[in-house]
Amino acid sequence: MTKVRDVSFVALAALSAMLGLAGNVDAEDAPPTIVTLGDSYINSAGVVATESFATKLKAGLNAAGHPVTIVEVGYLATSKRGLTWLAEYKDGLDLQASPANHVVIVELGQNDCARIDLDHTRANLDQILSILAQKRIPVLVVGTAALDECSSILSAGHEADYPEQFSKMFSELATKHGDLLYADFKEGVTGRSELLQADKNHPNAAGDAIIVRNMLPMVEALLAPVQPR
Template sequence: MQTPRFFWLGLALLLFVHMGWASGLPLRITVLGDSLTAGYGLAAREAFPAQLERALQKAGYRVLVQNAGVSGDTSAGGLARLDWSLAARPDLMIVELGANDALRGLDPELTHKNLDAILTRLKAAGVPALLTGMKAPRNLGPDYYTKFDRLYPELAERHAVPFYPFFLEGVAGRAELNQADGLHPNTKGVALIVGKMLPLIAEQLKRLNLRGASLK
């Protein structure tokens, strides 16, 4: 008996859809940050976003990581260019801002206000966020650095977003992992940061069940 024509058409359609689902589209992750993520003093391929992209791809994720870091940027600068970063329609945005606020001794309340606005707008846009924390220089005194340091966990709790407490964890203060200025990670320092953050980022991708978020 001859197989009905619609059977083959249906089978072809099913295979087409399955292949589309299997191939998927790459995840788009945007890193909104300052010089620490922009890759100050490093080749573009050694900056945090590029190293993160390679690490996630090695772990089996099909991702594209956009570098939206601008050297010297404050939290206010990040807020001002948020719409530009959202134009890329990211599936996840990593927010790394505030280091320059502290270096300039800006009021922690202003940093809190700007980061709060960023996280609020991301939520309204339906873009999941991951917040990274920063610590103020201790020479600014305990009153300042206590207020500054604690604004990050407070915001993470308020907005219920994944939180990495200190972006420079394991790197700050270690000469062998920093450039000559003692402030910016070198290639090895960035690699260490990526390695420490990778489980949290991967967990977030799996939890959100984003398209293409599959491990080997």
Template structure:
């Protein structure tokens, strides 16, 4: 068998394998106040499957979690055999006005530990509430693009793109998306997720 033919068969086998992803996040991932099937991970999984991409996405979202909380549960939240992680944390850090330096340190620790396990990361960014002042917003907002650049990560700049501040797509608290809001998030992030999946190393 020629080397090129063997490579083609390997790629075909990899394409047929179900990819295992973990969405590690807070209430925006967990699906706060929504039916389980309406949360971000299952809705994204369904959208990818409709495109013919075999994928399973574990919902590792915990409402109220800060970056530190995600770091503390990282090892048991992301099982062995995981092909990639969608990392959506930091919103609660900003809502609580935590030092952006600590948020950055925690996110970097998560990324570093996952990379050490050979697990690629798609980093979902967040913006700080503007009522915390321009200096805080500048420091916080810079965390995600800078981490993505320094670690070579696929970045989705703002997880709430298209729904932030939209009363029709958010629950009454204006912090958590409705089921329709989740569908908008998935529609917007889908091309970035597909690009992320195309970068995952082939496994048998």
């Protein structure tokens, strides 16, 4: 996928502020915070902010009686960048330091095929999920189908079946760490031109609406452990 923006420092500042306030608010009474750790799919590249995945997800959850705060970390091109954000950036470290009342949606790996072999993608995601598990942060692992061009990428040991192994990776990791799984971010949208942008890859605003509708029950399940009493 095309890189559209780097980490949003406005979003990071917002996350820092919220984490900093955690000690002043009873975590059991505060609305949960959803952190979206992902690439241009979940960050709605090419879609105006008022129609984005995060905006529609927040509206859908509010309508269902689940007030939330959603923090978009910003565009993270690869699983390696996602791991770096969580393990080394201040805001990732702040999340680890104040994990109460937070959940994380992890949607990474799509861009790795041209940069990182599958074993390294798996290792990066495994480490991300391990860190979040250690902090007892509920996680929804969101998989994606491998891009068409990934089929021809020589990834050590997976040349012939990269797409199949790539898709299986998400379910295997979710099972390993006891996380929830949404197998394919673009379920119901892939191949439907009216729901995709001109690149025939990224969802448009209508596509994001479909994705949110399909994913909403799983996000409600993700929030269940941190709902206010």
